[in-house]
Amino acid sequence: MWILLLLTTLLGLAYKRSNLKTAAVAMAAFTLLSFLLGAAGLIKVLAIAFAAVFAVLSRDQFRANTVTRPIFAIYKKLLPQMSDTEKTALEAGTVWWDGELFAGKPDWHKLINHPNPTLAPEEQAFLDNQVETLCSMVDEWEISENGDMSKEVWDYIKNERFFSMIIPKEYGGLGFSAQAQAAILQKISGLSGAVFSTVGVPNSLGPGELLLKYGTQEQKDHYLPRLADGREIPCFGLTGPRAGSDATSLPDTGVVCKGEWEGKEVVGIKLNFSKRYITLAPVATVVGLAFRMFDPDKLIGDDYDIGITVALLPRQLKGMDIGNRHKPIGSPFMNGPIVGKDVFIPLDFIIGGADNAGKGWRMLVECLSVGRCITLPSSGAGGGKYGIAAAGAYARIRRQFGVPIAKLEGVQDSLARIAGNAYISAAASRITAIAIDQGEKPSVPSAILKYNLTEAAREIALDSMDIHGGKAVIRGPGNYIESGYSSVPVAITVEGANILTRSMITFGQGAIRCHPYVLPEMEAAAENDLKAFDKALFGHFGFIFSNLSRSLLLSLSGAAFTSVPVSGPTKKYYQQINRYAANFALTVDMCMFSLGGELKFRELISARLADMLSKLYLASLTLKHWEDQGRNRDDLVLVDYAMAKLFSEFEAAQAGVAKNLPMRPVGWALKLLTLPLGRRTQQPSDRMIAKIVDLTSAATETRERLIEGIYRGDNGKNPLAKYDSLLARADQAEPIYKKIGDALKAGKYDESNLTIEGRITDGVELGVLTQDEADFMLAFEKDVLDMINVDDFPLEHFGPVAIKHDAPTAKKTSRRKPKADTSEAVTEE
Incomplete structure (x- = not known):
């Protein structure tokens, strides 16, 4: 009993993250109690020992000089060197909800109380009018056949300033919020990859954002109004044949030299570069270019290698070859190479002027997170909404074996997966965009969203193909699946290939940036500050013991007693995330402890840690999304499905880390502490799947909330408008189908009459149907056939x-x- 009481006291102190002085006082009280109640001698000795150790370690100066100093010396020798580019990447952006998850004890009030704003009136008006009009003009089949958008679409995009969503009003732009940008891009994304890329890229990483944040006033005054009204079309040249996702290894050079510009000899830069995969390059009038800058003759300073620099180049520069196109799979958006040989530009072409020479990497890293947080996630979220709207409706009207295929359990599995991915993607995209509007620059969440939402889009596309079958593989104006399916790899590839985003970037950046103690330890070591290092080190020790205690206790109890700020059906999910966050924080530290600097090169372990963090982030935002939408009980099944999916994936990654740690005793201990009862999350039940399908393959309020914001207008080409019409009549058709089916079983029909139209017509004569029912069904079946037919050509x-x-x-x-x-x-x- 005394041993159990001692362990409970120590675990309780760790669980509560008590400081050393509090722990010393608590153990002194325990020691006194053990003497008064006659505990065994061993218990008294242990109690005295713990009280003494805590008391001694609570003396900061003594602890730093005797305990921390030798550790400090070893740490400085083992600390791997960090490159300037790595430092820049770590310093970029802010820590938001990702930091709470790394802390192992998330403050839920921070998320629950996070704002839930609606769009500003002018943003909503633009969405309801200009975006609606643009969507009505889009014909993806025509774009695919012609290889480009029509002139009318190009002109409308320019005239209505779609390129200027990020440009402030004082420069003639729209000045929209991140939430509005996401809503606009989501509405477009389901219709056309070409239109989405054309609108999205200028409002993401590119000249506009770089000019806003770093340009000189003269550059802003000249370029921003022209970019806003479409007189200038921008592109940004970053990726090259040998750089790929490793943007820091740019082989493109700019050498400071003297040259002639507008009839005068000036100091400038001679550029040689080869870029590819540059969106809008074939039609761009101004090129943002990243290159490595050198000054061999010391014309502007004492440094030879100045570093990565970003400049703006007008299209008609001598020596620049631009205009050719790549032919990407999927929707044929404008994309191509840019090559330059001995292209001379003056120094004031550098964004921000000569003072910003060598600062390009910082500029790029700070701007990149916006594209990853808004543009690409919007393609996933919008594609998810479009996917469930189309697939759910198609499964309801397409009949096989005498029933809608939505009633077939194999189809239901795919449909529920589409709905679950769509719900998670919409939640993550919307709430992260709001965080940006609140002043956050979430660099780690940007990587989480880029990877997970584009991967979800891939899964949605595959499931949609499976459900539609032959309808999805025959090209033509009636195939609304093909474009999204074939365009998914583009989103997965751009702005850093997904493989590297998962295996290197997400956790690699988050482990240092978001961990509450790792960066302070590194900074203290770099500055040779023993006092700061001692504070961070012992804070880290307490953090580890706390997460050890929390992981074990929460895992054994199912986190049932943890406090969360909500009640009702989702309370258990908040509690489970509390447990998983403690598991994750402990796993991170045990990986760092056992692998040290080698963890940086253990990409599969890093990828699993990234998965753990990602699933916690997505689950948290999904819960917040349900709260923001009014805690609708009908939508709860989507939350249940999402939690089952994400928690199962979290535990799979968690088990994978423990299984693959090279130091096996650490792996065994990690499994014992985080999965003492094994993997416990249950997969979604068949009943849950069937309920989701019922809600998303019919005209329900849940379906409306799930697909909110997509284009539903009836322009004669929009399949969703046709499906809306069919779903509105499907309930009326269902009992009529039953009448015909019952009559067939009763042998009332001539066996040679096999068509549904024939059975409807004969049904009137046989007294099976009324004339009104027959007229209704003939019109209904005509529209059904139109939607399930595929295209053919001479x-x-x-x-x-x-x-x-x-x-x-x-x-x-x-x-x-x-x-x-x-x-x-x-x-x-």
Whole structure:
């Protein structure tokens, strides 16, 4: 009993993160109690020992000189050198909810009380009018066939200042919030990858944002109004053939030298570069360019290698080759290479002027997080909404084996997965955008969102393809799945390939940036500050023991007794995240302890740690999203599904870390402390899956909330408008289908009458249906057939290919009008 009481006291002190003085007083009281109540001698000795150790260690100066000093000396020798680019990346951005998760004890009030603003009236008006109009003009099949958006779409985008969402009003821009930008991009994303990229990129990493934050006043006054109204189209040249995702290894050079500019000899930069994958490059009028700058003749300073620099280049510069296009898979957005040989520019072309020479990496890192937090996540969130809207409706109207395929459990599994991914993606995108509007610059969450939401989009695209079957693999204006499916790899590849985002960036940056003690320890060591290092080190020790205690106790108890600021059905999920956060924080420290600097090169372990952090972040924001939407009980099944999915993935990553740590005793201890009862999360039940499908394959309020913000207008081409019409009539059709089915079973129909239209018509004569029911069903089935049909074209539509097959001269009809009738040319040939 005394041993148990001693362990409980120590675990309690650790759990509460008591400081050393409090621990010393508590153990002194325990010692006194053990003498008064006659505890065994061993208990008294242990109590005295703990009280003495805590008392001695609570004396800061003595502890620093006797205990910390030798550790400090070893730490400085073992501390790996950090490059300037790594330091810059770590210093960029701010720590937000990601820091709470690294702390192992999240302050839920910080998230629950986070604002939940609506769009400003002018933002909502733009969304309801200009964005709605743009969406009505988009024809993805036409864009695919022509290789570009129409001139009318280009002009509308420019005239209505879609390129200027991030540009302040004083420069002629829209000056929209991050939340509004995300809403606009989500609405566009489901319709066309080309339009999405064209609008998204200028409002993400590019000249506009760089000029706003770092440009000279003269540069801002000249370029920003022109970028805002479309007179200038920007692009940004970062990636090259040998750089790829490793942006710091740019081989592109700029050498400071003297040259002629506008008839005068000036000090400038001679550029040689080769860039590729540059969105909007073929039509851009101004190019933002990143390059490595050198000054061999010391014309502007004492440094030879000045570092990465960013400059603005007008299109018509001598020596710059621009205009060719790449041909990316999916929607054919403007993308191409830019090559320059001995291109001379004056120094004032550097963004921010000559004073910003060598500061380009910092500029890029600080701006990159916005693109990762808004633009790319919006493609995932918007694609998810579009995916469940289309797939859910298609599964309801498409019938096989006498029932809607939404009733087939294999289809239900895929549909529920689409809905769950869509719900998580919408939550993460919206709340992170709001955080940006509140002044946060969340660099680590930007990597979390970029990876997880584009991967969710990939899963949504695959599931949508499976549900639609042949409908999704036949190209034509009626195929609304193909563009999203084939464009997903583009989002996964850009702004850092997803493999590296997961295995290197997310945890690699977060471990130092967000951990409450690692960065202070490193900074103290770098500054040779023993006192600061001692404070951070013993704070770190207490942090480890606290998370050890919390992990074990919360894992054994299911976190049932932890305090959270909500009640009701989601309380258990907040409590579970408390447990997982403690598990994660302990896992991080045990990995650092056992691997040291080697952890940086253990990419699979780093990737699993990134997964653990990501799932906690997404789960937290999903819970917040449910709160923000009014705690709708009907939507709770989506929350339940999301938590089951994310928690299961968290535990899989957690078990993977423990299993693969090279120092096996540490791995065994980690498993014992974090998974003492094994993996406990249950996969979504069949009943839960069926309920989600019922809610998302019918015209319900849950479906409306889930797909809020997508384009629903009836422009004659929008499948969602047609599906809305069909879903509005589906409930009325269902009992009529049943009447026909019952009559078939009763043998009332002629067995040779196999078509639904024939059975509807004959049903009136047989007294199975009324005339009104028959009229309704014939119109309904006509619209159903229109949505499940696929496109076909005359052989001549494919041009010279038809010649090889001795194409008949007689023209064939097509259900879809082909882009151009080439039959006459083929016949002449």
